Amino acid sequence: MLKLYYGLNEEGKPEEKGDPLDPCDIDGAHFEPEVYLNKLRKECTLAELMDQETNMVKHIRSLDSDMQTLVYENYNKFISATDTIRKMKNDFKKMEDEMDCLATNMTAITEFSARISSTLQDQHQQITKLSGVHMLLRKLQFLFELPARLNKCIELEAYVQAVSYYGKARSVLHQYQHMPSFQGIQNDCQSIMAQLAQRLRDKFQDGGSSAKDLSECVELLLKLDEPAEELCDKFLSHAKSRLEEDLAGLEADLGVSNVALGTSSDILEFIDRGCNDFVGNLCLLIASYQDLFVNRLQDGALASKNIPQMANAKLLAFVNDLVDRYFCLVECRIQAEKGVGDNSLLVRALDRFHRRLQALTKLLPGSNVPSKGTEIVVRAARERIRQYLAALQSFYMDSLTDVRQSLAAQRLSGKDSANLAELLSTLSASILNQIKSVLAYVHLFTAKDINFSNKPYFKGEFCSQGVREGLIVSFIKYICQSSRQFCESSGDKGGSTPPALLLLLSRLCLDYETSTISYILTLTDEQFLGQDQTPVTPVTALCSEAREAAQKLLNYYVKVQGLIISQMLRKSVETRDWINTIEPRNVRAVMKRVVEDTTSIDVQVGLLFEEGVRKAHSSDSSKRTFSVYSSSRQQARYAPSYTPSAPMDTNLLSNIQKLFSERIDIFSPVEFNKVSVLTGIIKISLKTFLECVRLRTFGRYGLQQIQVDCYYLQLYLWRFVSDENLVHFLLDEIVGSSAHRCLDPSPMEQSVIEVICERG
Numbered sequence: 001m002l003k004l005y006y007g008l009n010e011e012g013k014p015e016e017k018g019d020p021l022d023p024c025d026i027d028g029a030h031f032e033p034e035v036y037l038n039k040l041r042k043e044c045t046l047a048e049l050m051d052q053e054t055n056m057v058k059h060i061r062s063l064d065s066d067m068q069t070l071v072y073e074n075y076n077k078f079i080s081a082t083d084t085i086r087k088m089k090n091d092f093k094k095m096e097d098e099m100d101c102l103a104t105n106m107t108a109i110t111e112f113s114a115r116i117s118s119t120l121q122d123q124h125q126q127i128t129k130l131s132g133v134h135m136l137l138r139k140l141q142f143l144f145e146l147p148a149r150l151n152k153c154i155e156l157e158a159y160v161q162a163v164s165y166y167g168k169a170r171s172v173l174h175q176y177q178h179m180p181s182f183q184g185i186q187n188d189c190q191s192i193m194a195q196l197a198q199r200l201r202d203k204f205q206d207g208g209s210s211a212k213d214l215s216e217c218v219e220l221l222l223k224l225d226e227p228a229e230e231l232c233d234k235f236l237s238h239a240k241s242r243l244e245e246d247l248a249g250l251e252a253d254l255g256v257s258n259v260a261l262g263t264s265s266d267i268l269e270f271i272d273r274g275c276n277d278f279v280g281n282l283c284l285l286i287a288s289y290q291d292l293f294v295n296r297l298q299d300g301a302l303a304s305k306n307i308p309q310m311a312n313a314k315l316l317a318f319v320n321d322l323v324d325r326y327f328c329l330v331e332c333r334i335q336a337e338k339g340v341g342d343n344s345l346l347v348r349a350l351d352r353f354h355r356r357l358q359a360l361t362k363l364l365p366g367s368n369v370p371s372k373g374t375e376i377v378v379r380a381a382r383e384r385i386r387q388y389l390a391a392l393q394s395f396y397m398d399s400l401t402d403v404r405q406s407l408a409a410q411r412l413s414g415k416d417s418a419n420l421a422e423l424l425s426t427l428s429a430s431i432l433n434q435i436k437s438v439l440a441y442v443h444l445f446t447a448k449d450i451n452f453s454n455k456p457y458f459k460g461e462f463c464s465q466g467v468r469e470g471l472i473v474s475f476i477k478y479i480c481q482s483s484r485q486f487c488e489s490s491g492d493k494g495g496s497t498p499p500a501l502l503l504l505l506s507r508l509c510l511d512y513e514t515s516t517i518s519y520i521l522t523l524t525d526e527q528f529l530g531q532d533q534t535p536v537t538p539v540t541a542l543c544s545e546a547r548e549a550a551q552k553l554l555n556y557y558v559k560v561q562g563l564i565i566s567q568m569l570r571k572s573v574e575t576r577d578w579i580n581t582i583e584p585r586n587v588r589a590v591m592k593r594v595v596e597d598t599t600s601i602d603v604q605v606g607l608l609f610e611e612g613v614r615k616a617h618s619s620d621s622s623k624r625t626f627s628v629y630s631s632s633r634q635q636a637r638y639a640p641s642y643t644p645s646a647p648m649d650t651n652l653l654s655n656i657q658k659l660f661s662e663r664i665d666i667f668s669p670v671e672f673n674k675v676s677v678l679t680g681i682i683k684i685s686l687k688t689f690l691e692c693v694r695l696r697t698f699g700r701y702g703l704q705q706i707q708v709d710c711y712y713l714q715l716y717l718w719r720f721v722s723d724e725n726l727v728h729f730l731l732d733e734i735v736g737s738s739a740h741r742c743l744d745p746s747p748m749e750q751s752v753i754e755v756i757c758e759r760g
Contacts, residue, residue, distance in 0.1 A: 147188040154196055163220050166193055197221065218292045228307045229314075232293055236318045239285045243322055246278040250329050254336075270333050271349040275356040278326055282319065286363045289315055316367060319360075323369050327376060334380045340391035343384060347444040350377050354452040378457050381445050385471050388438045392475045395434050396482070399427055400501070407500050420607045424504050428511060431479075435472070435520060442467055443527050463528035464536055472524050473537045476517060480549040483509055487556040499564075500604060502557040507608040509550035510672055513543045551669060558670050558677055561601055562684025565594055569685060573692040578702030579743065587712040587757060588705065594685065595716045601681060602720055605674045612673030615723045678720040686713075686730040693737045700744040707748050710735050712757045 023032040024039055040049060120127075153162035166189060200217045218231055253270060293311035330353065337346055357373035403423055410419065445462065446453045453459075483505045486497045518539055572590040670676040693706065710731040718724040739745045 147185065147192060150189060150192045150196075154192065154199070159196060159200065159220055160216065162193075162196055163223050197226065201226075228293070229310065232289075232311050232314045235289060235292065236314065239289075240318070240322070243278060243281055243285070246274075246281060247322070247325055247329070249277065250274055250326070254329055254333055266345055267333060267337055267349045268345045268352070271330070271353050274326065274330065275352060278322075279356045279359075282322065283359055283363060286315065286319065286360070290363070312366075316364065319364065319367060319369065323372070327372060331376055331379070334376070335383070338387070340387050341441075343441050344444055346380070346384070347447075347450060350380055351450045351452060353377070358451070374452065374455060374457075377452050378455075378462075381458070381462060382466065382470075384445075385442065385466050388442060389471050389474055389478075392434060392438060392471075393478050393482075396431060396475075396479060399430055400505075403427055403504065404498060404501055407498050411498075420500060420504060420604060424507055424608060427504070428508060428516070432516070432520070435475070436523070438471070439467070439524060439527055442471065446528065461534070464534055467528050468521070468524050469536055472520060473542065476512070476520070476542055477545065479512070480509060480545045483549045484552055487552050497560075499557055499560050502553050502560065503605065503608060506550045506553035506557060506672075509546045509553065513546040513550060517542050517546060550672070554670055554672065554677065555680075558680035559684065562681045562688075565597055565681065565685040566688035568593060568597075569689045570692050573689070573696060576702075578696050578705075579699040581699065581701045581705060583701045584705040584708045584748070584756065586708075586759070588709055591709045591712050594713065598678065598682065598717065598720060602674065602678055605677045609677065610673050612671065612675030612722065614675055614721075615725075675720075675722045679722050679726065682717055682721055682727065683730070686727070686734065690730060690734045690737060693734050694741070696741065698738050698742040700742070700746045703738050703742040703745060704748040706738040707735055708753055708756050711753045715757060 021030050022028055023030055023035045025031055026036065040052060044052065149165055150162050153159070153165065169189070200221050218235075221231060250270070250273065253273065289311070294308045294315075334346070334350075337343075354373060354377050357370050360367060361370045406419070406423055444450070446458055486502060486505065521539055521542075568590050572588065668680070670680045696702075698706065714727060714731050718727045721727055739747070
């Protein structure tokens with residue numbers, strides 16, 4: 001039915017309407033039955049005519065049925081409409097009668113008013129004049145009765161009414177003050193109002209007055225032309241005494257005599273007292289002051305005097321002066337917090353301090369007090385980071401002291417390197433745990449329930465430049481720098497550093513380079529998601545610094561251990577008479593000590609570093625003989641047929657051989673493995689041995705003793721180095737130099753040397 005009403009077809013589209021003037025349109029207004037029937041007879045067959053008749057009968061019946069339904073459904077409405085129309089006829093008839101009566105009454109009233117106006121027209125001006133005289137007499141009566149009225153109001157303490165009376169009459173009395181009668185009234189009123197003003201001042205200065213009474217006093221005094229600046233100053237001066245008492249209480253709690261050394265209460269109690277007493281009273285003062293001098297006068301008659309602007313300026317200066325003193329006390333108390341443990345109390349105190357200051361933002365929109373308070377919180381956070389950095393550095397140095405004491409105890413007990421790996425693990429774990437604890441403490445500054453954590457500083461700079469750079473990165477750099485300082489050869493620190501500590505620190509820095517630095521910085525970045533775009537130190541730079549420190553420590557360890565062994569060899573060479581010595585029967589004790597120390601170093605390094613790579617050893621490494629007595633040319637040097645030209649030829653051949661041999665870099669950087677470390681130490685030791693030999697002159701038995709010692713070293717040292725040829729070459733050089741400096745170069749038989757070394 002909706003589609004039918006809106007003229008839509010089954011598809012929901014508007015039906016195409018035919019020509020409205022078409023006489024064959026059965027639904028049109030111009031339908032003609034005869035034309036329609038003639039058209040059907042011409043165009044349709046008999047069967048189509050029968051179908052058309054059937055459809056038309058159906059439509060007629062459908063229309064009849066719809067019509068009946070419409071009548072039945074709206075029957076009650078038709079009956080009701082009929083009754084309504086009948087009632088309206090009766091009501092309109094009554095209304096017409098009432099309107100006729102009203103028109104008659106209005107006509108009578110108009111006529112009566114016209115008669116009154118005509119009757120009183122002559123006396124109108126006289127009545128107006130008499131009315132004016134009456135009003136003037138009432139005003140004069142008010143002026144003459146004004147002093148009595150004012151006294152009565154003062155007696156009843158109706159100060160508002162008294163000021164209102166005086167305000168109405170003041171301009172008139174001032175205008176006619178040249179007349180004696182009015183001048184007397186004015187003098188009396190001024191004397192009375194002076195007494196009233198004094199009463200209002202006393203009431204204003206009374207500390208027990210309520211806020212409503214104070215507000216009333218201020219308003220009345222201002223209406224009496226009392227200077228607004230004096231009222232503001234008196235109000236602030238009266239309130240300042242109580243606020244100064246609060247500050248004095250805070251100073252007493254802080255300890256004026258010795259602020260930095262301790263206080264009688266913890267930081268949270270101190271801040272609570274300051275917020276509840278000083279800040280609370282200050283907020284009440286500001287609200288009362290603004291209600292008296294700013295808000296009440298903003299839209300009143302006194303607003304044109306710029307009193308609110310003046311009052312605001314005085315209030316800001318007053319608040320800034322007192323708040324600056326309060327902030328000094330708070331900062332002193334914060335600086336007294338020297339403990340570097342759990343700082344939850346400090347953070348809670350700062351949060352409460354910051355929250356209470358935010359109330360001043362609403363009371364004093366133009367004040368910089370909240371921003372100053374935020375700066376105090378920021379400075380406290382920065383100082384806390386500096387304290388935690390110093391604590392980490394102190395903890396690190398204390399841990400190193402413990403390690404040194406453990407190493408000294410092991411050395412005294414004869415276990416020089418027994419627990420080196422355990423000491424490294426303990427040291428690394430303790431440092432890492434301490435860093436995690438410090439991060440947990442610092443993370444309290446950025447907790448979601450902390451009000452100031454949403455400030456830009458704590459979302460950005462605090463996370464990136466404060467915690468990451470200022471704390472973690474600085475501590476990692478401190479570890480590397482302090483470790484490098486142990487490599488200083490001059491001074492007590494460098495000279496007294498145990499070699500085992502150098503080795504342990506080298507391994508610690510290497511572990512930091514490989515994994516620990518990345519772990520710590522990842523942990524820091526996850527906990528402190530800063531929004532600051534300031535560049536930070538990359539992980540690679542820190543890893544490079546740690547590796548550099550590890551390399552320097554390991555190089556210095558090799559140098560120190562090499563110098564210790566070199567010192568023994570140098571003393572053994574310098575303190576012996578090599579010309580008059582006896583025939584060798586044993587290996588010298590110093591050589592056995594060299595082998596023992598080298599073995600101990602090998603065990604020590606092996607606890608912390610990997611083995612490393614060695615070149616393939618020959619099958620007769622431990623049985624190799626030295627060239628000085630196995631070469632036919634050099635044997636010819638020691639033959640009875642020695643000629644002057646022989647040494648020259650031998651020296652020339654020796655020098656040519658050195659030109660083609662591989663150059664040995666004695667102090668080259670070592671790799672992070674055991675073989676490389678031992679190789680560096682042995683190179684330094686043997687090179688020292690060689691240089692000491694070159695400074696001495698040998699007899700026959702002295703040369704033979706050098707042969708025995710070198711063969712003994714060759715038996716044991718080759719297994720510690722990466723390339724055994726290096727040991728063979730240096731020992732060859734030592735024996736060769738001894739032979740060159742021997743007065744009677746008669747080498748010992750190899751079989752005898754082997755027997756002596758095996759027996760030794």
